[in-house]
Amino acid sequence: MEQAVLAAEAGCMYIAPFVHELKAFFDETYHDDGPILGHCLRIQQYYERHSYKTRVKAAGLLNVDEAMRLAGVTSLTLAPALIDTLSKSEEPEEKVVDLSLFKQETNSTGDEIERLSFLDDENKFRKTFAKRQGTK
Template identity: 45%
Template sequence: MQRETKDENIFRYSVLLEIVKPNRSAVLKRSLKLATTIHPQFATITLEELAVEVVGIELALEVIQTVHGNVHVMANPSYSYNTEAIVANAQRLHHICQIVDPDFDTSRLVTKVPATWEGMQVSRQLKQNGINTLATTIFSMEQAILAGEAGCISISPFVHELKTETYKGYKDTNPILGVCVQAQQFYHQNSLPTRVKACVTLNLDELIMLAGIDALTIAPKVLKVLISTERPKEEMESMSLFAKTTIVTEIVKYASYMDCESQYRVHFAASESGKAQFKTAQAISLFCDAQTAADLYITSQLEDSSYIPNNL
């Protein structure tokens, strides 16, 4: 099990949280100036949307010196059901990255795309163009299978509903720890390079149960508990869901979805008695709310004329 230290995630939530900090004023001002300057190249989107993307790239490149692997920037969640728009978004992020730092190896830039049917068609197309993707908002094996077949380099199963992290007191009584295990087994058994990076774990016990997973994104409050806690090796091994599956040799057969949209939609709709589809839609909705909030904040900042380059 490894903590998310080699790769870095730039979520829509963290973009909004970062750009409002006083110590980020220089990054924000630089991003707004650049967005205003290059907006004519990307006239199909609003200046506000472009500015949010530029900020995301700026933050990603800021942390690249401290990580050894990839950096992740999320595609606009408002496009979650629009393949063409997500493809353009991913290509635009790479273009912006090259503008900000022409020497940056863009193979290290991973676009986070929603695990919708449309989003996974994006991953399939972008893979052919050399752009890496991570499938986010995973809540079912159907999504995990489709993501692996589409060529995602990794997936982010949400152990709990995203709402548990954004609404105090909200509880999800149906965590998908088992999906994390099944997805990793599926990739190994089918020789797929896709890695499983679980997120939205709520406590130390869940982290221990996922010991053996490819990677974890750990919330700061849970990470603090992990650092300050010691448990016997025997106890951890007995709790790990992955340790219990190492002796399993039977290969589970799953349906292939990449070229069968109707079957995928039917199976996904029925997954977990409809809970997976509900949780995915809920997570996308929350990300869209964060996108809207970021756009509105950027709009307020653009009203300050000091952000407009002098040569315009």
């Protein structure tokens, strides 16, 4: 989250969080148990709540289910094979909306993050980042 905040403060047009570790795309024996789909929602809500122009472009999706769960994110970066699969999907809009983390009636993460600032304060950034990662 700290990186997302700093990107917005620096005036970045967008950020592209990978929802899986890169290893998930190159090592067939690796299984990523923790895609950060909800993190994309939290970042987008933070930007909207605090009126940042920075947008979220989710990247590194592995399947159609993840794309549907991220329906509502500002934009997606998708592999050609996933685009092809999605183009052939005949899922009704209601199902996609129901699966989406961004659906209006339940889109609050409960993770209300106050407005943070790290611009020109590298020490604060490092301390906050380390605290959230559980390190010192």
